[in-house]
Amino acid sequence: MRSGRMIAVTAVAARDRSRDRGVDVSDCAWFDDPVALARSPEIDVFVELMGGAEGAAREAVEAALAAGKHVVTANKALLARHGAALAALAEAQGVSLNFEAAAAGGIPIIKTLRESLAGNRVARVYGILNGTCNYILTRMEREGLSFETCLAEAQRLGYAEADPTFDIDGFDTAHKLSLLAAIAFGNRIDADAVYVEGIRSITTADIEAADELGYRIKLLGVASRTDTGFEQRVHPTMVPKSSPIARVDGVTNAVAVEADFVGRLVLSGPGAGGDATASAVMSDIADIARGDIVGTFGRPASALEPYRQAAMRAHEGGYYIRLSVYDRPGAFASIAQRMAENGISLESIVQRRRAPRADAPEHPTPMAPQPVILITYDTTEAQIKDALDRISVDGHIAERPQMIRIEQFA
Template sequence: MTEPLRIALAGLGTVGAGVIRLLDTNGALIARRAGRPILVTAVSARDRTKDRGVDIARFDWVDDPAELARHPDVDVVVELVGGSDGPALALARAALGAGKSLVTANKAMIAHHGLELARAAEAANLALKFEAAVAGGVPVIKGLREGAAANVIARVYGILNGTCNFILSKMEAEGRDFSEILSEAQALGYAEADPSFDIDGVDAAHKLSILASVAFGAQPAFDDVAITGVRHVLAADIAEAAALGYRVRLLGVADSGAHGLFQRVHPHLVPLSHPLAHVVGSTNAVVAEGNFVGRLLFQGAGAGDGPTASAVVADLIDIARGEFGPPYAMPADALAAQEVADSGERRARAYVRLTVSDKVGVLAEIAAAMRDAGVSIESLIQRGAQADGSVLVAIVTHEGPERSVAQALEKLRGSQSLVGEPMWMHILDA
């Protein structure tokens, strides 16, 4: 019988326990598809006594996860510790240095250190796989790296954070404000006690950086992602978008060309005619546009023990088959170091919401600021007074350079009429 693929698991949280459960449940089928069994031989986590709902007594226990790299009965290390640096990165480096292939679900580590790890894996003829790092169980990395490999990808974009999508679609359905829905999401386990990485867009930016590298053959450039989260989206914005024929979604958007590499995570108004407008709850969805294949849509559960474990084990099956390939679809040294695109030159329509004092002359002041910056207004709507006496003004612009909108808002920020920060959302073309 063919020798099994022996794996070590570092991290026995929700996903780690899910990997064990999946291998136990579907082991025979997985062995047939992989051509050999896939067996866990060693594990490491912070608490040996914790009940995880799976039997870990049958595996070798290692206190220091980095020691898994030197375990004699391990072929592949699966890193599920998390974090861009610290123990996770130490383990990744140690595993590749010791001749072990590496599978990880760690988007932060791959976004920050993926190029280094890819070079190490390729130099040692090892596998580095990270399907589970983006969109949970949705096979978007494999789809871009393999299924769309013959295409020039013009743009990749999508809903990359389930927590934010749950909050926004819940606000949309129930008309409640952000803070109230966030508390509910935390109670249900969709959001962490400290939700900053999710609601401020950092988690989505990690994933977008990885997608951009695979899609465009670009060196990972997380530090160049422009990030705006959703914590300042109001129920009034959701309602205004609905009245205009849109839904609000936090999108990661990236494209590449002569202008350089553009990467942005930002709330968008998505037209109802676009499939992303109909993605609700904690679902993730990614759109890729290829020059021969056309528009591809990848959609499914973006988190959770089952979907993420499924992606981890899919990577292990590839390794068991001997299917390695470069982690970013081309050798790491062939990845281009691209200039950062100037977002100010991008042309689009915009939604701008201003909270202003309810007094004479405010609308004229807003219109003058827009005019002076060269922004053409398609519609301007003023809603009734709030409890504090302020009013909401919602503006939709005609298509124009983003720099003009930024200049208008910068001028308005100094106005005594403005109450709070403006909200600027981009309008996605259909």
């Protein structure tokens, strides 16, 4: 084997002994208690694939490290919540805590950031980190299907859980992003500091408008180094069709890194699934077998800097805004005035007439709300949100405004 040493699975802990796992584990010792397995003197490496930030996963990983065992995990939630403390424990025991499978599946982004780019100062890391959301958005665009229909299909195919909240509301991406940011910038993990929006609000109207404007909508995790601190955000984003990140479809993930010496690197590949996870886990095990022990986050846990959060409301960029505006005198003028009062310049204004329903009257009432799309020049989050709050209070719109950030990734 490439590691130069034999690697053998000697023991297993799982809830169900009778389940067909596709491999013969009859020669392995069986443990009903994963903590007991973690402490077993018969193992060198404990591989944790249970998931969850607390409970058995945390207890077993802590037990393995305390017993001087190397640990390989795919548990992003555990690391996002307790990564620094676990890294310190691993260092004290002189063992590895490896987690390539915890972010972006089969893409070797952890090793790339931690080792290959050790001589670079990273300015930004961003990407598509959740295959479920990317699958849903891809189907919505290609087939004109609703969010609800695509979500149901993702659940049927096993891409989404019965309770898809963690994926579609952005929390899975936020956990992964916080880990990548800690390695990229050398700051302590703070998953709670990630600004999170999911994709529930995305409609076919937004998908169609993005296409006409030359963009595609992706759920991105973006972490940036700024003059005032670190910015971490997860939200739907319009990206130019010409950008590499826009061409990533289906359940595929992609991660881009911008650094001083290498410029921009883009890595893409399978972000989830048994094979992708197995590939990443085996890579971590092989490193340990070779004797390659590196710091969990690329530096001692004690050297991780306190997290300084940049104000999300200070984020600058262009915005797509969709309003459902009552078709009456003064409505457009009022909206334009609110934008101007907040120093927002509009690049374009497009009024999209709704297609009449078959049972609609021949002459709709003038008051019927009509979709209006605004594209702004670069402005700040604070200015946009203040303007939209005032527009909502004025009573000229029929529903909550839709706002999607525009990122000009090359």
